[in-house]
Amino acid sequence: MKQKLHFRSYLMLLNGISILIILVSVFIIYRYMLLSWNEYRIITSITIGAAIISLGVHALLIHPLAKWLRVLSDDTERVAQGDFNIDVPQIGPREFQQLAGQFNRMSSRLRNMFEKLRASEEARSELIANVSHDLRTPMASIQSFVEALQDDVIQDQATFERYLQTIRLETQRLDALIEDLFQLSRLDSGVIELRQQSIAVDSLILEVLQSHFMLLTEKRIEVKVQVPDDIGRIWVDDFEMKRALGNLLQNAIRYSPHSSTIVFEASKRSSNFVELSLKDQGPGIAEQELERVFDRFYRSDPSRGREGGGGAGLGLAIVQSIVRRHGGELGVESRLGEGSRFWLTLPPNRIV
Known part of the structure; x- marks a missing residue:
């Protein structure tokens, strides 16, 4: 598998290549007698010293950026696993701050979207449970009363009439529930046009x-x-x-x-x-x-x-x-x- 360089190592390598190019250029100039030995030695020493200082400054400047990129990488992995309660610190150069802001906004939108989906799923489950209960209760009453009438359990006329009245009321209750559900569904879907x-x-x-x-x-x-x-x-x-x-x-x-x-x-x-x-x-x-x-x-x-x-x-x-x-x-x-x-x-x- 091909080894990939880290961000910090990549920048340090670029800096080293730049210094090496300078040293090679100075050596070529010396070889073609454009510089004396003393001049060549002084310029080489200055270049090496500047290279050491440059590498040190690069290391100091790159360290917080590399750390920030590791944080961003870890947080991106957490988002991929479904954790949206993340806010990346907005530090460093302006471009890095803009990237962090965009990442935080994306995370916030994803969090809100999944919260709405979760709430919608809970509401759907609750709706199904409530509809099932409200349909089952009158249906059970109607069934029990109808079975009692079919089995000739009821003999007196008053009780017979009361059973029929209960069946009628439960039927009306079912009809009202179904009508309300139908009306609410039409309103939600926008099928009903306001006149x-x-x-x-x-x-x-x-x-x-x-x-x-x-x-x-x-x-x-x-x-x-x-x-x-x-x-x-x-x-x-x-x-x-x-x-x-x-x-x-x-x-x-x-x-x-x-x-x-x-x-x-x-x-x-x-x-x-x-x-x-x-x-x-x-x-x-x-x-x-x-x-x-x-x-x-x-x-x-x-x-x-x-x-x-x-x-x-x-x-x-x-x-x-x-x-x-x-x-x-x-x-x-x-x-x-x-x-x-x-x-x-x-x-x-x-x-x-």
Whole structure:
């Protein structure tokens, strides 16, 4: 195998060759009687002395650069093995510093990319697990009730009707879950094209409330609507925005106690952004859970979703996708025992 020179040895060899060329040149000049013996001896001595000093200076200057190159080589090997938590020191000449900066930026981009891939893989695994659970639970209930009916285990009519009602509710729950998954998938893929139009804010809120009249009536919930006269109009996809606000309202109704109040408010923010918010009197959300409430399948109280009192944990994720596609933002403010306030902002102009 061919032996390769190290960087330091290579530069020292080049320096030695340069000095040897000088010595040979001086000797040739002497041979052709262009220099006397004394002149030749003096020049040779000066050249050898300069060579020794030059080699020493080269050794001192090259040592930190060679050390830096060894560090870069070792760090490159670590990156090749999958370790991206590396920062090469930016020392030496400007070109070396630029190289170190480029290497660190590459390492940082690779680190961020792999962190996103890892998070995506974890989210995919969690999504599959949650979907499997949420599909399996109602399917198991339906199967057990259907088998009981087929085996003529149920004799009285009241129990028979209750079993049929349970099967119907679990079927509706499955249908809602599949619809939410389908909707979320379409939003993520960009298949749904926004058909924006100018809509009055008060009319939008009124239509959302009318579609949830029965749910509000069942829990005897009062809704206070606060809309300024000068709020104006907004450019939104009518269907998608009603779905987003409807999901927020359903969430507020679900966690609101009976005979409580929900405040539906519209206001103007800076840059003429319009803010729509819903505030309930529910149990509130713990501070450590606020960052996760918009995650898919996340429930602040998982038991409520399993027992049928809550959703599958996709409603708020759908709201977030819709709001982002409109160029707005979504947020929540909440404290335990003080209810929750969900808000979204919408730009005043059409999103191209």
